[in-house]
Amino acid sequence: MKFTAAHWGSYQFKDGDPDLTPLAGDPAPSRVGRGWVSAARNRDARVLNPVARKGWLAGDKGAARCDDSFVEISWDRALDLAAAELDRVRQSFGNAAIFGGSYGWSSAGRFHHAQSQMRRMLALSGGYTSSRETYSHAAAEVLFPHILGTSNRAFQDDMTSMPLVTEHCELMLAFGGISARTGQITSAGTSVHEVGPWINALKDAGVRVVTIAPERGEALGDWVAIRPGTDTAFILALIHEIVRLGREDQNFLARCTSGWSQFKRYVLGDSDGIPKTPDWAAKICDLPASRIAKLAETLTEKRVMVSMAWGMQRADHGEQTIWAGMALACVLGQIGQPGTGYAFGYGSTTPVGRGVRLIPWPSFPKVPNAIKDFIPVARITDALLHPSEPYAYNGQTRHYPDLRLVWWTGGNPFHHHQDLFRLQKAWCRPETVIVNEHNWTATARRADLVLPATMSLERDDIMMNRRDPTLLFMSKMFDPVGQARDDFAIFTEISDRLGFRDAFTEGRDTEGWLRHLWAQSENVAKDHGIALPSFDDFRAVGRFDVQDSVDTRVAFQDFVAAPDSNPLSSESGKLTLFNETIAAMDLHNCPGHPTWLPPVEGGVLKPGEFHLISGQPDTRLHGQNDMGAESLASKIQGREVCTLHPDAADALNVHDGDLIKLSSPRGACLCAVRVSELMRADCISLPTGAWFDPQDVNGEMIDVHGNPNALTRDKGCSDLSQGNIAHSCVVRAEKWTGPMPPLRVTRPPVIKT
Ligand SMILES: Nc1nc2c(c(=O)[nH]1)N[C@H]1C(S)=C(S)[C@@H](COP(=O)(O)OP(=O)(O)OC[C@H]3O[C@@H](n4cnc5c(=O)[nH]c(N)nc54)[C@H](O)[C@@H]3O)O[C@H]1N2
Numbered sequence: 001m002k003f004t005a006a007h008w009g010s011y012q013f014k015d016g017d018p019d020l021t022p023l024a025g026d027p028a029p030s031r032v033g034r035g036w037v038s039a040a041r042n043r044d045a046r047v048l049n050p051v052a053r054k055g056w057l058a059g060d061k062g063a064a065r066c067d068d069s070f071v072e073i074s075w076d077r078a079l080d081l082a083a084a085e086l087d088r089v090r091q092s093f094g095n096a097a098i099f100g101g102s103y104g105w106s107s108a109g110r111f112h113h114a115q116s117q118m119r120r121m122l123a124l125s126g127g128y129t130s131s132r133e134t135y136s137h138a139a140a141e142v143l144f145p146h147i148l149g150t151s152n153r154a155f156q157d158d159m160t161s162m163p164l165v166t167e168h169c170e171l172m173l174a175f176g177g178i179s180a181r182t183g184q185i186t187s188a189g190t191s192v193h194e195v196g197p198w199i200n201a202l203k204d205a206g207v208r209v210v211t212i213a214p215e216r217g218e219a220l221g222d223w224v225a226i227r228p229g230t231d232t233a234f235i236l237a238l239i240h241e242i243v244r245l246g247r248e249d250q251n252f253l254a255r256c257t258s259g260w261s262q263f264k265r266y267v268l269g270d271s272d273g274i275p276k277t278p279d280w281a282a283k284i285c286d287l288p289a290s291r292i293a294k295l296a297e298t299l300t301e302k303r304v305m306v307s308m309a310w311g312m313q314r315a316d317h318g319e320q321t322i323w324a325g326m327a328l329a330c331v332l333g334q335i336g337q338p339g340t341g342y343a344f345g346y347g348s349t350t351p352v353g354r355g356v357r358l359i360p361w362p363s364f365p366k367v368p369n370a371i372k373d374f375i376p377v378a379r380i381t382d383a384l385l386h387p388s389e390p391y392a393y394n395g396q397t398r399h400y401p402d403l404r405l406v407w408w409t410g411g412n413p414f415h416h417h418q419d420l421f422r423l424q425k426a427w428c429r430p431e432t433v434i435v436n437e438h439n440w441t442a443t444a445r446r447a448d449l450v451l452p453a454t455m456s457l458e459r460d461d462i463m464m465n466r467r468d469p470t471l472l473f474m475s476k477m478f479d480p481v482g483q484a485r486d487d488f489a490i491f492t493e494i495s496d497r498l499g500f501r502d503a504f505t506e507g508r509d510t511e512g513w514l515r516h517l518w519a520q521s522e523n524v525a526k527d528h529g530i531a532l533p534s535f536d537d538f539r540a541v542g543r544f545d546v547q548d549s550v551d552t553r554v555a556f557q558d559f560v561a562a563p564d565s566n567p568l569s570s571e572s573g574k575l576t577l578f579n580e581t582i583a584a585m586d587l588h589n590c591p592g593h594p595t596w597l598p599p600v601e602g603g604v605l606k607p608g609e610f611h612l613i614s615g616q617p618d619t620r621l622h623g624q625n626d627m628g629a630e631s632l633a634s635k636i637q638g639r640e641v642c643t644l645h646p647d648a649a650d651a652l653n654v655h656d657g658d659l660i661k662l663s664s665p666r667g668a669c670l671c672a673v674r675v676s677e678l679m680r681a682d683c684i685s686l687p688t689g690a691w692f693d694p695q696d697v698n699g700e701m702i703d704v705h706g707n708p709n710a711l712t713r714d715k716g717c718s719d720l721s722q723g724n725i726a727h728s729c730v731v732r733a734e735k736w737t738g739p740m741p742p743l744r745v746t747r748p749p750v751i752k753t
């Protein structure tokens with residue numbers, strides 16, 4: 001038996017098998033994985049050879065990058081060109097002109113991690129401008145160190161374990177829901193999927209789940225169909241009502257928080273004249289005031305977990321929602337106890353709240369980056385359009401770098417960024433764009449040089465994830481498609497041309513590196529009392545399971561038990577409900593305590609307008625596997641499918657399977673319709689990930705495949721975090737009766753030489 005792994009799960013196979021079988025013991029293998037092998041073998045979607053843009057080869061720097069005139073070139077020429085261009089840019093403009101932020105999920109596997117490979121090479125070349133935080137939870141990453149005194153990563157690691165919630169919690173307030181859809185995924189790979197089984201266990205244990213979300217998703221408990229973007233107002237009203245009842249946990253607030261008096265003045269309206277009552281929130285949230293008041297009362301009678309999906313903060317003023325959620329949990333006073341308190345990200349990926357020992361397995365070693373400049377990750381378009389202009393970030397005034405060379409490996413900005421039409425304009429600013437990819441993604445199509453990379457099915461690697469008890473030797477399943485090469489091989493050759501090959505490889509080939517990583521793992525394991533087999537034995541067997549790996553955790557347990565002797569590293573040593581540091585930044589879009597700030601778009605809509613919810617797709621990981629069987633089969637007439645309420649369908653005169661056009665001031669896209677009761681009538685949900693395919697239709701540029709980022713707004717959550725606001729978006733919808741242009745998402749015409 002051989003094994004392999006992806007972010008969507010682990011698999012086994014025998015030589016010659018046409019497809020993979022989910023790893024034995026996985027209770028709920030993912031749907032995403034069903035499309036993996038067919039996506040990998042889809043030669044039309046794979047980059048088969050190195051190619052260069054014709055205009056760029058002719059010396060045309062920065063011109064329209066979307067003209068699809070690629071020329072096939074040899075690997076030697078491609079590598080010569082890439083190395084020469086990197087050298088030219090660093091000599092002419094300095095290494096800060098090279099953007100190596102290269103955000104994206106790439107693939108699982110400890111050695112062939114695409115960004116690590118690229119950044120090691122770029123660091124050895126003198127450095128690069130990097131990016132900070134993620135598209136997943138930038139607002140939390142910047143906010144949590146202030147208010148919780150812990151990094152988001154540490155908070156994830158410390159999250160109260162799911163089995164304790166099943167055992168001790170009576171009422172789970174699930175903002176954004178808890179979903180096995182997103183629970184399919186684990187960054188770096190997983191041996192089991194436990195979110196679906198956990199949802200069932202919650203039901204069996206009789207835990208009452210209240211899902212607060214504009215779409216109901218999986219039928220789990222009561223549904224509070226809140227208007228998007230208004231959760232902060234809802235939470236403030238819950239707190240107001242609890243205080244009115246005199247049931248706030250004064251002991252907890254005094255022992256474990258700072259700033260309650262300032263925050264309470266705001267909630268009661270003493271500081272701004274607006275009491276945050278259920279009546280006040282009812283209009284904002286489009287919910288009955290009596291329901292908010294009743295829920296508040298119930299909360300004070302139960303053992304409660306306040307759980308927030310990551311998507312809650314991918315919105316304008318996203319910091320406020322998660323801060324308000326933390327404040328509610330403080331008012332209820334059950335943080336630090338088993339199964340109750342405050343959680344961020346249950347179900348958003350598999351391992352959040354997984355009760356296992358964390359083992360810090362080694363990764364491909366970094367080289368220090370001599371360039372200290374960075375951008376907040378979602379400010380890429382602004383950076384390209386506005387070099388050297390100022391922007392605010394976490395209390396600093398910074399200036400955008402002047403980027404001349406963009407090198408992207410293992411990510412897809414023309415998937416992940418908001419307002420893709422704006423990104424497309426900005427994309428013409430750098431002189432050169434180089435992309436390592438295995439697929440003809442929208443980003444690859446907008447590169448000057450495309451270097452075909454292997455997929456993990458085409459190479460050996462090791463899956464080891466500090467949050468998973470199983471280590472797998474990932475065996476190559478088939479030969480690389482076309483001329484694809486490993487990123488490691490590509491960057492070795494570039495390093496060779498720039499004179500630092502030995503520093504890059506440290507004299508090791510792939511097998512040498514796998515052995516080296518394993519040797520380091522053996523040391524890490526020893527520190528944890530675990531004896532790993534030899535590399536050769538591990539490779540022969542393919543799988544190693546850490547025994548006695550269960551380790552349940554209660555977030556903030558030590559702190560709450562003795563706040564004075566175990567202070568947090570926040571400014572006050574406590575959970576901050578009013579934060580002096582943030583208040584001193586004097587930001588109108590992120591004040592010193594959780595505050596209701598209406599989103600830049602949203603609120604009460606006009607007829608024909610809808611809130612767009614663009615969550616994660618069920619059939620793929622972002623854009624990955626979109627050209628595999630599972631994702632393709634889920635489309636209608638080849639287009640992505642959006643979900644809307646029967647009343648919305650009536651108003652638009654559409655039925656299941658019809659096409660509609662969604663548009664916003666940023667752009668437009670076509671998608672197919674599925675009608676469902678499980679959606680607010682003023683919302684449309686269109687998953688991310690359909691490969692962006694803008695075409696001229698009757699004189700208008702429309703993405704004809706159904707990518708929500710044709711519509712979304714490119715703006716930071718606030719001057720604190722500058723995270724993306726994908727979920728704050730209003731669109732217009734209309735039935736589409738126009739032409740349906742054929743998709744152009746697979747290999748563009750390539751001129752053979
Ligand atoms: N509207 C909207 N937009 C969103 C979101 C949303 O909720 N709404 N969510 C955001 C979030 S949370 C995220 S994390 C981002 C995700 O955005 P991305 O992480 O950029 O999306 P992926 O499709 O996973 O892109 C990874 C790319 O790496 C390539 N790749 C995989 N393995 C390798 C490899 O070994 N070598 C090389 N060279 N390439 C490889 C894949 O082919 C793929 O194109 O999207 C964000 N965008």
Ligand SMILES: Nc1nc2c(c(=O)[nH]1)N[C@H]1C(S)=C(S)[C@@H](COP(=O)(O)OP(=O)(O)OC[C@H]3O[C@@H](n4cnc5c(=O)[nH]c(N)nc54)[C@H](O)[C@@H]3O)O[C@H]1N2
Nearest residue numbers: 136176182185212213228229309310311348615616621622
């Ligand atoms: N199948 C699959 N799973 C994935 C991924 C994938 O691409 N495919 N990507 C992974 C990644 S990178 C990430 S970061 C996570 C993201 O995980 P999440 O952020 O948890 O997932 P999302 O689908 O973005 O949104 C979660 C929920 O937020 C709700 N929501 C949207 N706006 C509002 C609002 O204003 N108020 C309330 N109360 N709810 C709202 C939506 O209805 C949706 O149910 O998913 C991971 N899991």
Ligand SMILES: [Mo]
Nearest residue numbers: 134135136137
């Ligand atoms: Mo993400």
